[in-house]
Amino acid sequence: MGFKCGIIGLPNVGKSTIFSALSTADAETANYPFCTIDPNIGVIAVPDERLEHIASIINPPKFTYTTIEFVDIAGLVKGASKGEGLGNKFLGHIRNCDAVVHIVRCFDDPNVAHVHGAIDPVSDIEVVNTELVLADLETVDKRIEKIERLSKKGDKTHRKELDLCLTIQSFLGRGIAARNTTLADTGEILRELGLITTREMLYVANVSEAVLKGEGDYLTKIQSAADKEGAKVITICGDMEAEIAMLPEDERKDFLDDLGLRESGFQKLIRTGYDLLGLITFYTTAGKELRAWTVEKGTKASKAAG
Ligand code: GDP
Numbered sequence: 001m002g003f004k005c006g007i008i009g010l011p012n013v014g015k016s017t018i019f020s021a022l023s024t025a026d027a028e029t030a031n032y033p034f035c036t037i038d039p040n041i042g043v044i045a046v047p048d049e050r051l052e053h054i055a056s057i058i059n060p061p062k063f064t065y066t067t068i069e070f071v072d073i074a075g076l077v078k079g080a081s082k083g084e085g086l087g088n089k090f091l092g093h094i095r096n097c098d099a100v101v102h103i104v105r106c107f108d109d110p111n112v113a114h115v116h117g118a119i120d121p122v123s124d125i126e127v128v129n130t131e132l133v134l135a136d137l138e139t140v141d142k143r144i145e146k147i148e149r150l151s152k153k154g155d156k157t158h159r160k161e162l163d164l165c166l167t168i169q170s171f172l173g174r175g176i177a178a179r180n181t182t183l184a185d186t187g188e189i190l191r192e193l194g195l196i197t198t199r200e201m202l203y204v205a206n207v208s209e210a211v212l213k214g215e216g217d218y219l220t221k222i223q224s225a226a227d228k229e230g231a232k233v234i235t236i237c238g239d240m241e242a243e244i245a246m247l248p249e250d251e252r253k254d255f256l257d258d259l260g261l262r263e264s265g266f267q268k269l270i271r272t273g274y275d276l277l278g279l280i281t282f283y284t285t286a287g288k289e290l291r292a293w294t295v296e297k298g299t300k301a302s303k304a305a306g
Pocket of ligand 1: 014240
């Protein structure tokens with residue numbers, strides 16, 4: 001199992017730039033070719049030095065990287081949950097994802113218009129998160145109505161679910177995402193509701209190259225907004241990521257070294273994503289193939305191997 005990650009954010013923040021940089025980089029590096037399922041979905045091999053190291057020791061005829069599926073989810077604008085832009089088409093996409101990468105514009109560029117006229121990462125985050133919360137609120141409201149209808153007809157089997165829905169409703173009503181509540185132990189019922197704000201979210205600040213190594217005003221603001229909800233922020237420079245992706249693989253490390261960077265944005269994204277979701281890589285050799293798999297931390301070796 002690999003994991004599926006949705007890329008969201010307002011228009012013009014760099015979603016497509018980062019998505020295509022990811023796909024191009026992989027096309028050249030991995031023997032698990034990047035494949036485009038549709039123009040907005042890509043399966044990307046996870047760069048893995050340990051797999052390569054094991055391969056160099058046991059020399060298998062074939063070795064295979066584990067993969068991540070990325071989905072470039074367009075159409076999230078103010079009012080999307082009520083039908084603005086592409087409407088709530090984004091809901092289905094996010095529901096199918098394990099985690100959400102929320103790209104936030106933190107670069108100045110007079111040639112790239114900002115959808116609300118000025119660059120304000122904190123306000124951008126709020127606009128997007130509000131749409132997600134409103135979409136969930138609508139789901140929960142509908143569910144409550146349905147349970148109440150059933151209850152009037154004498155069906156009392158949904159009492160526990162109703163209590164949970166009312167609690168979630170009160171959190172969402174205050175703008176709090178379901179993942180930031182204490183509802184995690186209500187797993188099964190919560191899962192069945194299919195809420196999108198239960199998905200883990202990672203903020204990606206799309207910064208200018210100069211900010212990549214240090215701090216910037218936008219970055220400080222987004223960091224403090226993320227801290228309030230205990231979320232992580234990583235920095236990526238979309239433009240630079242696109243440049244790295246075009247380089248032959250053996251030149252990429254030198255390019256990063258010259259800039260004093262330890263890893264590319266792509267590597268950082270994957271490392272942090274694995275951490276966020278509690279995932280690790282597990283290796284098997286069966287027949288002629290050495291293979292890396294993504295499994296949850298703490299999975300028993302026998303289960304992972306199965
Ligand atoms: P999307 O609407 O979120 O998918 O945004 P795009 O990826 O299409 O990017 C919108 C514009 O911003 C394009 O012209 C990109 O070239 C530009 N862009 C993306 N990332 C960066 C960046 O890191 N720095 C600068 N200066 N421009 C960027």
